Amino acid sequence: MSSQTDTGAGLRAGLDNALAHLRTNADAHMQRLDDFLRIESVSADPTRRDEVRRAAEWVAGWLREMGVDDVALHETTSHPIVTGAWLGAGADAPTVLVYCHYDVQPPDPLDEWVRPPFEPRYENDIVYARGAGDDKGQLVMHLAAAEAWLRGAGGAPVNLRFFFEGDEEVGSEPVERFIADHPELLEADLCVVSDSDMADDDSTPAVTYGLRGIAYLEVKVRGSQQDLHSGQYGGGVDNPANVLVDMLASMVDDEGRVTVPGFYDRVRDLTDDERAAYAEQPWDEAAELDRIGAPAWGEGERGYTVLERMSARPTFDINGLWGGYSGEGAKTIIPAWAAAKFSTRLVPDQDYREIESLLKEHLESIAPPTVRVEVRVIHGGAPAITPLDHPGVKLASEALEAAFGKAPLFHRSGGSVPVVAALDAQLGLKSVLIGFASPNGNFHAPNEWMPLWNVRDGIEAIVRTWERFGSVSPADLRG
Amino acid sequence: MSSQTDTGAGLRAGLDNALAHLRTNADAHMQRLDDFLRIESVSADPTRRDEVRRAAEWVAGWLREMGVDDVALHETTSHPIVTGAWLGAGADAPTVLVYCHYDVQPPDPLDEWVRPPFEPRYENDIVYARGAGDDKGQLVMHLAAAEAWLRGAGGAPVNLRFFFEGDEEVGSEPVERFIADHPELLEADLCVVSDSDMADDDSTPAVTYGLRGIAYLEVKVRGSQQDLHSGQYGGGVDNPANVLVDMLASMVDDEGRVTVPGFYDRVRDLTDDERAAYAEQPWDEAAELDRIGAPAWGEGERGYTVLERMSARPTFDINGLWGGYSGEGAKTIIPAWAAAKFSTRLVPDQDYREIESLLKEHLESIAPPTVRVEVRVIHGGAPAITPLDHPGVKLASEALEAAFGKAPLFHRSGGSVPVVAALDAQLGLKSVLIGFASPNGNFHAPNEWMPLWNVRDGIEAIVRTWERFGSVSPADLRG
Numbered sequence: 001m002s003s004q005t006d007t008g009a010g011l012r013a014g015l016d017n018a019l020a021h022l023r024t025n026a027d028a029h030m031q032r033l034d035d036f037l038r039i040e041s042v043s044a045d046p047t048r049r050d051e052v053r054r055a056a057e058w059v060a061g062w063l064r065e066m067g068v069d070d071v072a073l074h075e076t077t078s079h080p081i082v083t084g085a086w087l088g089a090g091a092d093a094p095t096v097l098v099y100c101h102y103d104v105q106p107p108d109p110l111d112e113w114v115r116p117p118f119e120p121r122y123e124n125d126i127v128y129a130r131g132a133g134d135d136k137g138q139l140v141m142h143l144a145a146a147e148a149w150l151r152g153a154g155g156a157p158v159n160l161r162f163f164f165e166g167d168e169e170v171g172s173e174p175v176e177r178f179i180a181d182h183p184e185l186l187e188a189d190l191c192v193v194s195d196s197d198m199a200d201d202d203s204t205p206a207v208t209y210g211l212r213g214i215a216y217l218e219v220k221v222r223g224s225q226q227d228l229h230s231g232q233y234g235g236g237v238d239n240p241a242n243v244l245v246d247m248l249a250s251m252v253d254d255e256g257r258v259t260v261p262g263f264y265d266r267v268r269d270l271t272d273d274e275r276a277a278y279a280e281q282p283w284d285e286a287a288e289l290d291r292i293g294a295p296a297w298g299e300g301e302r303g304y305t306v307l308e309r310m311s312a313r314p315t316f317d318i319n320g321l322w323g324g325y326s327g328e329g330a331k332t333i334i335p336a337w338a339a340a341k342f343s344t345r346l347v348p349d350q351d352y353r354e355i356e357s358l359l360k361e362h363l364e365s366i367a368p369p370t371v372r373v374e375v376r377v378i379h380g381g382a383p384a385i386t387p388l389d390h391p392g393v394k395l396a397s398e399a400l401e402a403a404f405g406k407a408p409l410f411h412r413s414g415g416s417v418p419v420v421a422a423l424d425a426q427l428g429l430k431s432v433l434i435g436f437a438s439p440n441g442n443f444h445a446p447n448e449w450m451p452l453w454n455v456r457d458g459i460e461a462i463v464r465t466w467e468r469f470g471s472v473s474p475a476d477l478r479g
Numbered sequence: 480m481s482s483q484t485d486t487g488a489g490l491r492a493g494l495d496n497a498l499a500h501l502r503t504n505a506d507a508h509m510q511r512l513d514d515f516l517r518i519e520s521v522s523a524d525p526t527r528r529d530e531v532r533r534a535a536e537w538v539a540g541w542l543r544e545m546g547v548d549d550v551a552l553h554e555t556t557s558h559p560i561v562t563g564a565w566l567g568a569g570a571d572a573p574t575v576l577v578y579c580h581y582d583v584q585p586p587d588p589l590d591e592w593v594r595p596p597f598e599p600r601y602e603n604d605i606v607y608a609r610g611a612g613d614d615k616g617q618l619v620m621h622l623a624a625a626e627a628w629l630r631g632a633g634g635a636p637v638n639l640r641f642f643f644e645g646d647e648e649v650g651s652e653p654v655e656r657f658i659a660d661h662p663e664l665l666e667a668d669l670c671v672v673s674d675s676d677m678a679d680d681d682s683t684p685a686v687t688y689g690l691r692g693i694a695y696l697e698v699k700v701r702g703s704q705q706d707l708h709s710g711q712y713g714g715g716v717d718n719p720a721n722v723l724v725d726m727l728a729s730m731v732d733d734e735g736r737v738t739v740p741g742f743y744d745r746v747r748d749l750t751d752d753e754r755a756a757y758a759e760q761p762w763d764e765a766a767e768l769d770r771i772g773a774p775a776w777g778e779g780e781r782g783y784t785v786l787e788r789m790s791a792r793p794t795f796d797i798n799g800l801w802g803g804y805s806g807e808g809a810k811t812i813i814p815a816w817a818a819a820k821f822s823t824r825l826v827p828d829q830d831y832r833e834i835e836s837l838l839k840e841h842l843e844s845i846a847p848p849t850v851r852v853e854v855r856v857i858h859g860g861a862p863a864i865t866p867l868d869h870p871g872v873k874l875a876s877e878a879l880e881a882a883f884g885k886a887p888l889f890h891r892s893g894g895s896v897p898v899v900a901a902l903d904a905q906l907g908l909k910s911v912l913i914g915f916a917s918p919n920g921n922f923h924a925p926n927e928w929m930p931l932w933n934v935r936d937g938i939e940a941i942v943r944t945w946e947r948f949g950s951v952s953p954a955d956l957r958g
Contacts, residue, residue: 044806225771225772235779252721292716318814322800326801330523331798331820332822333798369775414710444811
């Protein structure tokens with residue numbers, strides 16, 4: 001009992017010191033954020049490999065500076081993974097694995113940015129830059145929170161392991177292998193992932209308990225060896241661009257459902273409770289539509305609300321189309337080929353590897369014999385669900401409420417974080433997702449933005465989460 | 480009678496001198512061809528405006544050099560039109576208008592050219608370069624033939640007017656206005672157009688008696704203001720790329736027919752005689768397929784042969800598709816917009832302006848209210864048919880047979896030459912189409928090529944055509 005009381009008092013003193021450190025270092029932390037956002041860590045762009053590495057080294061540098069041990073860059077088949085550990089809380093304290101990613105989406109179309117994507121713009125306490133919300137801003141917050149405990153309070157109430165990757169935006173290909181090869185570097189009682197968003201723009205925090213998976217493919221339809229004159233051959237040969245649009249159009253039926261046989265076989269239906277929770281979610285359909293600037297919400301898959309369709313139902317989206325002539329004026333050709341990138345967002349319990357195969361086989365099966373069709377899997381990731389009654393969820397919620405002054409909402413996200421499914425499958429390690437980006441923050445789009453008040457309160461929330469986690473035993477946190 | 484005999488003897492002597500001039504100037508004419516092909520006269524490319532003008536000036540320069548009068552570059556809303564006249568044959572001789580175009584298609588994809596498109600490559604008596612066949616090579620042939628008469632024989636048996644444009648590959652927009660504004664520069668008894676091909680690669684010449692028209696449009700589908708995260712919004716909004724492929728796919732039905740209401744209303748059916756002629760045409764379906772490298776001919780519009788579909792039936796072809804992400808790897812976006820260029824080849828008696836409107840209205844009518852659709856007409860041209868019993872056709876056929884040693888075949892072409900329809904509609908001027916390109920010459924594609932034996936024999940054929948035309952009165956040539 002007295003030991004517990006001592007620990008409690010120690011935690012409180014530590015927390016005060018950590019929070020004081022945040023106040024005295026607020027400007028320094030903002031400067032760190034600015035520095036980090038200037039690194040062009042676009043993982044999809046081969047010409048920016050060095051920039052991606054520079055981002056990894058920047059993260060490693062700060063970790064070392066604050067006293068984290070065994071900080072290392074691990075080479076992968078793609079970009080480096082950064083790990084480090086601070087185990088000063090001892091074997092009786094829980095160990096938390098912190099996951100974020102330091103890579104970002106490509107910034108194009110560049111001409112739609114008010115300022116260049118890697119030159120942060122500040123306006124009304126908001127920062128605009130590629131990666132501000134997704135996910136470099138949130139990674140910086142975790143580093144600032146760790147520094148607050150390690151430097152400001154002389155140590156944290158939990159052991160901290162860090163796991164930062166540079167391939168999330170291109171499918172986290174290397175993480176499965178890394179998890180298999182280095183379980184000792186990831187040994188923890190719970191993983192905390194910050195790569196999601198708040199419930200709204202009014203400081204309501206959120207805990208994400210479900211994620212969609214993804215299967216992302218590319219299809220190329222080839223006809224003749226070269227572009228043909230559309231006058232000379234038009235009507236004679238099948239035009240690969242015509243064939244491509246026919247094939248793609250056939251993938252979704254008039255009810256908004258994917259037509260690939262077997263696609264829905266493993267889809268877990270929404271429960272009545274879940275649908276009730278969706279219905280109660282504070283979400284202004286009209287305001288959101290206004291924000292994204294589309295004329296109307298889609299009809300989508302019939303029988304589901306917009307919110308349900310955006311997070312609890314699978315999708316079929318064309319991500320890119322190209323082929324033939326797209327320059328000025330007219331070029332009267334039958335293109336030799338046309339191609340598309342497309343992806344399906346997956347929900348529990350769809351298996352992304354199975355879906356990849358189904359999609360590939362289906363496209364190959366519907367291709368007419370007048371063309372050659374190549375279907376290539378670009379990347380995949382599993383969907384995930386974390387139990388709402390997990391102790392980590394409860395403790396994190398208390399910390400979020402303390403920092404933001406509001407209880408968090410619990411929701412499923414439409415996006416994908418492949419590492420969450422991989423950690424669960426391979427190490428039995430559960431994840432709690434607490435995110436601080438704005439739900440309207442233009443992730444993957446021009447003028448990505450992040451409210452700086454979320455950055456400040458979010459750092460405090462992380463500091464407080466470690467305090468709450470430190471109040472229970474490793475077994476209790478494990479759930 | 481004696482005057483007629485004198486004229487006959489004079490024509491024969493003139494012809495001999497003109498043909499002798501061709502022999503002694505063969506190398507010089509090949510050098511002219513090489514020089515001309517090096518000018519990058521891509522009319523669709525705004526960055527090459529000066530090169531297009533340089534080609535016009537090159538043409539004008541040679542015309543002046545050989546003694547053609549009133550050579551002029553006429554400014555238009557796009558590229559210059561070059562005209563000139565040699566009227567030394569007098570009022571009793573027919574006047575011929577010679578039409579070719581000095582502009583070329585864009586050369587991309589550049590990496591598929593064996594040598595750069597504007598550095599002519601010579602191999603086995605063939606020249607490979609952009610414009611070699613379509614149409615700079617044929618324009619050079621007309622200039623060489625005119626030079627042979629004017630320089631080698633001291634004058635031609637017909638009056639010659641020249642009408643060379645630089646916008647054919649982008650739809651000949653300026654010619655209608657030019658024809659309306661300058662009928663005096665185009666006054667003639669017959670127009671000879673050389674922008675078509677031979678019947679085969681075995682020196683069988685061809686007279687083209689039918690041309691398809693074209694309606695070329697662009698459609699852009701816009702959804703949100705910016706690209707959206709496909710995880711966050713996937714399933715909620717209609718993806719503009721999905722909508723675009725749905726709309727385009729719906730334009731052609733399962734029988735290969737265009738679904739736009741009214742599209743076929745004015746299509747002139749093939750007569751039984753025409754179908755019989757098509758069936759007899761020497762054309763190796765398998766060899767042609769092998770040449771273009773497609774796996775199979777398309778099924779196309781049911782009920783018609785491949786040859787019929789390629790020249791006597793209308794089409795719907797997507798010429799280009801673009802939108803979203805087409806770079807390396809994956810970008811998980813719902814693109815803000817997606818676009819396509821598409822065109823329909825038209826046959827007599829379709830009206831391209833009517834078809835443009837029908838296409839535009841139809842696309843706008845099928846667009847869902849969840850997107851914004853913009854349809855833009857890029858260019859159009861009327862289909863045309865020249866009577867097979869026209870005296871110009873008969874006389875030109877005699878000249879072709881004399882030069883190539885084989886009687887020409889008569890066929891309809893799948894392509895479009897907008898000026899032919901415009902001259903007929905505005906001036907009542909008929910055209911005879913004699914072309915010298917190879918039917919497999921990669922027009923509009925990489926490694927465009929032209930047999931040099933066609934160039935040599937074709938110049939002779941033009942020289943002989945002027946001789947045959949000179950043997951009749953203006954009224955007789957007019958038909």
